[in-house]
Amino acid sequence: MARRVVSVSLGESRRDSAVEVELLGEKVLLERRGTDGDFQKALRLIAELDGKVDAIGLGGIDLYLFAGGRRYTIRDARRLKEAARQTPVVDGSGLKHTLERRAVAELSGLIEWEKTKVLLPSAVDRFGLAEALNQAGAKVLYGDLIFALGLPIPLYSLSFLQKLAFLLLPLLTRLPFRLLYPTGERQRGRAVDWRSRYYRWADLVAGDWHYIRRHMPDDMRGKSVLTNTTTPEDVAFLRACGVRRLITTTPRLGGRSFGTNVLEALLVALAGRELGEEDLLRYIDLLGLRPQVVDLWEAA
Incomplete structure (x- = not known):
């Protein structure tokens, strides 16, 4: 059975897409679900997907902003992340x-x-x-x-x-x-x-x-x-x-480039856990990700 990764985005639903890829011997279904800027709809969708998918990406919003060695959490994005209690939620900032x-x-x-x-x-x-x-x-x-x-x-x-x-x-x-x-x-x-x-x-x-x-x-x-x-x-x-x-x-993939939140969620789904910087670099090399x-x- 293919692993499933869903990006829940505050962007437009007209940009939605889905593609199945095979990486490292695993099939993964990547989906992008836009909520047309509706924050409450995004909260509900994440809660609905929780425990039913392998990883969730946050699209159209950053969870963290960085300056030097400091990390700042965006309050609205933290609310979205906390809507999932079982499934890992990432925003792509690590990638x-x-x-x-x-x-x-x-x-x-x-x-x-x-x-x-x-x-x-x-x-x-x-x-x-x-x-x-x-x-x-x-x-x-x-x-x-x-x-x-x-x-x-x-x-x-x-x-x-x-x-x-x-x-x-x-x-x-x-x-x-x-x-x-x-x-x-x-x-x-x-x-x-x-x-x-x-x-x-x-x-x-x-x-x-x-x-x-x-x-x-x-x-x-x-x-x-x-x-x-x-x-x-x-x-x-x-x-x-x-x-x-x-x-x-x-x-x-499938005629478009997916966001970093989707790819980071994909790597999390493959690993079965959230990943640190060294883990991400190892997967980048393993998958040969290049510009x-x-x-x-x-x-x-």
Whole structure:
């Protein structure tokens, strides 16, 4: 019998999908179930799945935000996690911290990071990626103040961002999550406004797909996007904007790349327990997980 992993997402149900994969001799059914931004529906669905599936992923919401060596728990996400009493619930943050950090090093043969300007709209939900880009020598614009708080203050110093996060995250993680991140139908909308000018500055835009898409201008000719969880519709949108290269940190399964929460839940299902950083790195090597690069101009 196949193991079953379900991602319960605050995103739109129209992005739902299911695919069966075979890994390490085990069949695993991966499902994505969107709740269209309905937090109570997500709570009920997790409680309903508890004890009936092997692992649950939290999609469209982070359980933890990181700054340096500190971890902050988002209050709304903790409520979702606690709705399951038997089945492990993960948000993908462990995999982000390992897989995405490693992806930067593995892409060094393709991208000259020292000559690359990178826009990272939200660094606190991808601090491992932010640190890896900084260590690789890229010139990074950390857009947390711009894109999360609407303040026209670009940050180019990771150490300053970290100090700011130490100050703000204890407060921000207590706010309703919908104030911090687009959920439901808001994920579909775009706001091409003053924030879009920072895309024109960048050679590569990295991080969460919904953050990237929301303020992306129509003209992205020749630029690269480093993200995950892209559907065929998303790929067509990127191609129409003129994006040259799409890099996903998770493999494409059934025509789309699944989120880190799905893949981390998959690994938890295979292991039968929640996994630490060393365990995740071992599975990354065991499964040969590598960044997927698509030249959108060549594939057109």
